[in-house]
Amino acid sequence: MFMYTVSVTTGKQVFAGTADYIYLTLVGTERCSGRTLLEKSFFEHFARETVVSVDIRVKEILGDILLVKLEKEKFLLNDQWYCRCISVTTPSGECFEFPCYRWIADEKEVVLRDGKGQLPLDDEISLLKNHRHKELESRQQKFRWKEWHPGFPMSIDTNSSAELPLDIQFETAKAVDFSINYFTAINNLGLNKFMELFQSSWTDIADYGNIFMNIKNTVSEYVMQNWNEDFLFGYQFLNGSNPVIISKCMNLPDKFAITQEMVEGSLDRGRSLQEELKAGNIYIADYAILEGVEANATDPNTQQYLAAPFCLLYKNSQNEIIPIAIQLSRQTTAGVGNTVFLPSDNQYDWMLAKMWVKSSDFNVHQLITHLLKTHLISEVFAIAMYRQLAAVHPVYKLLIPHVHFTIAINTAAREQLICESGVFEKFNSTGGSATGEVIQKAMKTFTYKSLCFPEAMKARGVDNKEDLPNYYYRDDGMMIWEAVKSFVSDVVKIYYRSDETVQEDKEIQAFVQDVCFSGMKNSPKNCEFPAFLKTREQLVEYLTVVIFTASAQHAAVNFGQYDWFAWVPNSPSTMRKPPPTQKGQVDMKYIMESLPDRGRSSWHLGGVWALSQFQEEELFLGMYPDMYFTEQPAIEAIKTFRKKLVEVTKIIKSRNEKLEVPYWYLSPDRIPNSVAI
Numbered sequence: 001m002f003m004y005t006v007s008v009t010t011g012k013q014v015f016a017g018t019a020d021y022i023y024l025t026l027v028g029t030e031r032c033s034g035r036t037l038l039e040k041s042f043f044e045h046f047a048r049e050t051v052v053s054v055d056i057r058v059k060e061i062l063g064d065i066l067l068v069k070l071e072k073e074k075f076l077l078n079d080q081w082y083c084r085c086i087s088v089t090t091p092s093g094e095c096f097e098f099p100c101y102r103w104i105a106d107e108k109e110v111v112l113r114d115g116k117g118q119l120p121l122d123d124e125i126s127l128l129k130n131h132r133h134k135e136l137e138s139r140q141q142k143f144r145w146k147e148w149h150p151g152f153p154m155s156i157d158t159n160s161s162a163e164l165p166l167d168i169q170f171e172t173a174k175a176v177d178f179s180i181n182y183f184t185a186i187n188n189l190g191l192n193k194f195m196e197l198f199q200s201s202w203t204d205i206a207d208y209g210n211i212f213m214n215i216k217n218t219v220s221e222y223v224m225q226n227w228n229e230d231f232l233f234g235y236q237f238l239n240g241s242n243p244v245i246i247s248k249c250m251n252l253p254d255k256f257a258i259t260q261e262m263v264e265g266s267l268d269r270g271r272s273l274q275e276e277l278k279a280g281n282i283y284i285a286d287y288a289i290l291e292g293v294e295a296n297a298t299d300p301n302t303q304q305y306l307a308a309p310f311c312l313l314y315k316n317s318q319n320e321i322i323p324i325a326i327q328l329s330r331q332t333t334a335g336v337g338n339t340v341f342l343p344s345d346n347q348y349d350w351m352l353a354k355m356w357v358k359s360s361d362f363n364v365h366q367l368i369t370h371l372l373k374t375h376l377i378s379e380v381f382a383i384a385m386y387r388q389l390a391a392v393h394p395v396y397k398l399l400i401p402h403v404h405f406t407i408a409i410n411t412a413a414r415e416q417l418i419c420e421s422g423v424f425e426k427f428n429s430t431g432g433s434a435t436g437e438v439i440q441k442a443m444k445t446f447t448y449k450s451l452c453f454p455e456a457m458k459a460r461g462v463d464n465k466e467d468l469p470n471y472y473y474r475d476d477g478m479m480i481w482e483a484v485k486s487f488v489s490d491v492v493k494i495y496y497r498s499d500e501t502v503q504e505d506k507e508i509q510a511f512v513q514d515v516c517f518s519g520m521k522n523s524p525k526n527c528e529f530p531a532f533l534k535t536r537e538q539l540v541e542y543l544t545v546v547i548f549t550a551s552a553q554h555a556a557v558n559f560g561q562y563d564w565f566a567w568v569p570n571s572p573s574t575m576r577k578p579p580p581t582q583k584g585q586v587d588m589k590y591i592m593e594s595l596p597d598r599g600r601s602s603w604h605l606g607g608v609w610a611l612s613q614f615q616e617e618e619l620f621l622g623m624y625p626d627m628y629f630t631e632q633p634a635i636e637a638i639k640t641f642r643k644k645l646v647e648v649t650k651i652i653k654s655r656n657e658k659l660e661v662p663y664w665y666l667s668p669d670r671i672p673n674s675v676a677i
Helices: 126-142 178-188 205-212 218-226 230-239 260-266 273-279 347-388 394-402 406-416 433-443 453-459 472-495 499-504 506-519 536-558 561-565 588-594 598-611 632-656
Strands: 002-010 021-028 051-058 065-073 081-089 095-104 109-113 282-286 310-315 321-327
Touching: 002 021, 021 051, 021 081, 065 081, 065 095, 065 126, 095 109, 109 126, 126 347, 205 588, 205 598, 218 230, 218 561, 230 321, 230 347, 230 472, 260 273, 260 310, 260 321, 273 282, 321 347, 347 394, 347 406, 347 433, 347 506, 347 536, 347 588, 394 472, 394 506, 394 536, 453 472, 472 536, 472 632, 499 506, 499 536, 561 598
Parallel strands: none
Antiparallel strands: 002 051, 002 081, 021 065, 065 109, 081 095, 282 310, 310 321
8 A cells, every 4th residue: 555645724714614524636647546535533624724634545656646636515514615735745755735725615626736837838748738728718717807887997707796706805804895994984083073064165274184183194294284385295296196197398288388487486597497498307297188077076066176287397406396387277279278377476376276286196196096007907917817827827826926806806996986976986076977087098098018117217207316316116116126027037937948938838928918908908900018928028027017016006106195195185186166267366265165075075084094004914025925836946036036125125214214204105015915905
């Protein structure tokens, strides 16, 4: 007789254990073992965080173990079970790991391959080829594409969170209900009493401090004290929650009715506007995407408004970015009816003009920077991965931690947040039909290259540290990008021998094609995403994009929302009066009637608080407790990646100690692995 020792590990999640019967069969190159019940007694069953070991005796050697088959039968009631992994020790003493990391429900059969990463072209045994084919065929039936809203990227085909495949649903400890979270936030922040006067305006800017009573947040308090200062207004374009809008301005837009005489008092080097443009000291924030968009009209009792402003910014001799001109309208004829607001105007005109820019910035951030370019695109990557990459594929193993809960959080958002009558409608001027309109417009210019961090910096003309210092989002982002890229490169080199190997990998090519043509709905004639990868270098960049977008980019634009948006006058979620068209007609009363009322302010504050919270037991970048990779070279690559991330963390921490307002959103120890909130 020959003995194989099998150890089965149950996960630590709530309800991970099971009282059901679990049977196991070993499938080798020569023969199979018998169907074995994995228990010795009722008390040694599959409880949470336990390992059940069983000896399987066979008369003849099975050969190389190719597959492990698990079967689950009910004991009294069907019970979900979370299997982490299985190890098999052969009679010769060799040990093989079979990663599972999935829920098994009902009376289901699961067939696992060992943890060695295998490309499709490396599978020569017909049994393994067939297993791979069946796995993908099954996944493609579960992970179907669906257009949730016209013009949006495609999403998962499901009507509710409960219908999602079990392995991608939120676990019990991570269940998300946006409405409950918002109400919890509103309650915790002491906002209940203001909700009773939902459409009542505040009487003075200082009154917004009333909803700060339970806030202990140094950045938000700093914003509250300095929000109307031009230096802080400009700083946020670099290091606030939406640091992706600012671009170097080489030529003024035709519809921007600005003149040299208007801004000469703001240019502290004694140069003309044209000279400063040529010197590279002029920047612009252009919200053209909002032009012509109809504001949220879901509340018949409150008119809401949108604008599509230009904001001209200047890098002064102190290397501060400050606003020097704001235009809120875009008349067809250049200069006609386009009032340009200036720092030299009366305080109320200039204050309100800046508020309008910040309101536009808030709404662009919510729908494009955050929702579209992190949440929705990450879901596209996730669905395509599940549809096209077998679990044994090394790229699947690489990406799986970075798509964790993404489909679930987006499904919850479609059910509760961005749907009709959802939370988003309650306080944003881009709620209602405006949501779809803005996303549709953004999709027309959405490119793969805009997700490549170095390319995005270069395209906006902000890649040079000497030209634009103190841009911590760029500086930290580049360090993270390079660390991720180096890690991905190490992994790719392990499994891909040459560029030809990439070209011959049918699964990886199907993955990128599914993203391009299905998820992003590109046509072959107008393809803004890669439809075929020819080299290892292209594959490395592509996978770096997927990981960076889901981790670093989402962290940069999500977890600072409470810091920068909590003080409502700094980032109004909506405006209740039309933008001024002339100077000298605005007073504080008009401003207060323009800003969000008590109820919308409360929803706004509760919302940005709820969206900015880390989750319990958060897994940060480089933390991979589930060992999908079992080969030593891949494990060493992960260790090297972690060391680089520790180095980056130290650099950022050292710099932050010298800053009045620390920038930590891209510190690796605060970057979750995936889009999960």
